[in-house]
Amino acid sequence: MIKLYNSASNQIEEFKPLEEGKVSMYVCGPTVYNHAHIGNARPIIVFDTLRRLFEAQGYQVKYVSNFTDVDDKIINAAINEGVDETVIANRYIDAYNEVRDKLHTVKLSATPRVTETMDEIIAFIQLLVDKGYAYQAKNGDVYFSVGSVKEYGDLSKQKLDDLMVGARIEENQDKKNPLDFALWKKTTKGIQWDSPWGKGRPGWHTECVVMIDKEFNSQTIDIHGGGKDLKFPHHENEEAQNIAASGKPLAKTWMHNEMLSFDGAKMSKSLGNVQWAKDVIERLGANVVRWFMLSISYRSILNFNEETLAAAQKELIKIETPLKQAHVKAAMQNQELGNEINSDLWNRFINAMNDDLNTPNAYTVIFDGVKMLNQQLRVREINFREVGTLVNTLEKMLGILGIFFDSIEVNEQDRENYEKWNEAKAVKDFETADIYRQALMERGLI
Ligand code: AMP
Numbered sequence: 001m002i003k004l005y006n007s008a009s010n011q012i013e014e015f016k017p018l019e020e021g022k023v024s025m026y027v028c029g030p031t032v033y034n035h036a037h038i039g040n041a042r043p044i045i046v047f048d049t050l051r052r053l054f055e056a057q058g059y060q061v062k063y064v065s066n067f068t069d070v071d072d073k074i075i076n077a078a079i080n081e082g083v084d085e086t087v088i089a090n091r092y093i094d095a096y097n098e099v100r101d102k103l104h105t106v107k108l109s110a111t112p113r114v115t116e117t118m119d120e121i122i123a124f125i126q127l128l129v130d131k132g133y134a135y136q137a138k139n140g141d142v143y144f145s146v147g148s149v150k151e152y153g154d155l156s157k158q159k160l161d162d163l164m165v166g167a168r169i170e171e172n173q174d175k176k177n178p179l180d181f182a183l184w185k186k187t188t189k190g191i192q193w194d195s196p197w198g199k200g201r202p203g204w205h206t207e208c209v210v211m212i213d214k215e216f217n218s219q220t221i222d223i224h225g226g227g228k229d230l231k232f233p234h235h236e237n238e239e240a241q242n243i244a245a246s247g248k249p250l251a252k253t254w255m256h257n258e259m260l261s262f263d264g265a266k267m268s269k270s271l272g273n274v275q276w277a278k279d280v281i282e283r284l285g286a287n288v289v290r291w292f293m294l295s296i297s298y299r300s301i302l303n304f305n306e307e308t309l310a311a312a313q314k315e316l317i318k319i320e321t322p323l324k325q326a327h328v329k330a331a332m333q334n335q336e337l338g339n340e341i342n343s344d345l346w347n348r349f350i351n352a353m354n355d356d357l358n359t360p361n362a363y364t365v366i367f368d369g370v371k372m373l374n375q376q377l378r379v380r381e382i383n384f385r386e387v388g389t390l391v392n393t394l395e396k397m398l399g400i401l402g403i404f405f406d407s408i409e410v411n412e413q414d415r416e417n418y419e420k421w422n423e424a425k426a427v428k429d430f431e432t433a434d435i436y437r438q439a440l441m442e443r444g445l446i
């Protein structure tokens with residue numbers, strides 16, 4: 001049984017798919033005006049891990065995430081560089097995809113873009129206008145009327161009245177209610193489309209609702225995710241539109257990852273502390289980044305600094321070393337590692353992960369397995385069946401976390417060196433032993 005924290009109910013709930021054996025999930029993607037920063041990597045890793053966990057238990061997962069390729073920030077970047085918006089968007093879409101690939105994520109089922117969904121977005125806004133949930137204001141913009149949906153505020157557990165107190169300051173004379181949000185923005189600047197409301201472009205909150213309907217052919221999906229910063233207003237606004245259009249909730253389960261923090265500070269260019277995901281991956285490797293990101297619950301704030309990174313790096317070495325040793329010893333001695341699994345370890349791991357992705361508890365199980373493997377490797381006559389079972393189990397668990405170590409290639413020369421090294425050691429000829437040890441070390445085998 002998989003249990004997930006539903007941030008719509010604020011409770012842990014048993015996951016029951018809409019369709020037996022299938023999972024539909026959608027995670028709000030980035031606005032592509034710049035590179036992904038390391039904070040953006042957290043939802044990438046968390047939701048990829050969730051997907052892998054479902055797949056390991058036989059579910060067929062359809063995972064969609066959008067690219068917001070129409071936005072003021074993209075338009076401004078295009079003006080600054082004197083290029084088309086598409087040049088900016090394509091550049092950072094490619095960069096984002098590269099980050100995903102480098103982070104070992106399973107390929108997404110679809111990555112829809114706003115520019116490719118425009119007809120559907122316009123038709124959807126028209127539907128909301130026709131149903132009386134949206135209106136065109138004097139300034140030409142089309143707004144969603146939050147007061148027309150009685151459930152507004154339910155997702156983020158806020159009362160409309162309380163929200164309005166905060167919203168008054170930035171009251172816009174053209175809106176009926178200061179909380180009303182733009183579905184369509186009339187514009188004369190930047191990329192624009194024809195619409196029943198004149199030339200313009202859509203607001204941000206509509207695309208995901210339309211893309212979900214289009215990609216899943218359903219108004220409700222199993223899981224809708226994103227970072228916690230998106231819960232309000234973005235997800236509240238998505239939910240309101242979906243209820244208005246179809247009378248249905250957008251998702252059965254809403255999941256929000258907590259933020260990655262930078263010693264309490266906000267990452268910003270002006271502070272000079274921006275950490276691009278690509279640079280961190282380049283420096284530490286995807287395995288360390290994933291191990292670090294999953295080291296605490298996705299619902300806790302994770303602090304990004306040199307100490308926490310170094311701790312993750314050290315832990316992973318403790319795991320990689322005996323695994324590598326096992327592979328090398330088996331290869332040197334022409335032994336197979338088989339395909340058996342330690343079901344006790346595996347079940348404990350899956351139970352931890354099924355408990356709302358309790359990765360800290362899952363890590364404990366991995367370390368238990370590592371300890372057992374170290375013990376097995378320490379004996380004189382290695383039992384390769386036992387070693388193989390532990391190796392397979394550890395690698396299977398790490399695979400759910402998206403952590404994969406390079407495989408080890410051993411050739412005839414290596415085997416010969418290994419034998420000679422052991423022979424020399426046996427007769428205490430340390431000088432000769434050192435020569436072979438050196439050769440094996442140079443090949444990265446010991
Ligand atoms: P954005 O392009 O800002 O919409 O971000 C893309 C995704 O990254 C969204 O799911 C955000 O919620 C998420 N995100 C942005 N900043 C952080 C952060 N510091 N920690 C965790 N997730 C973040």
Ligand code: ZN
Binds near residue numbers: 238
């Ligand atoms: Zn969204």
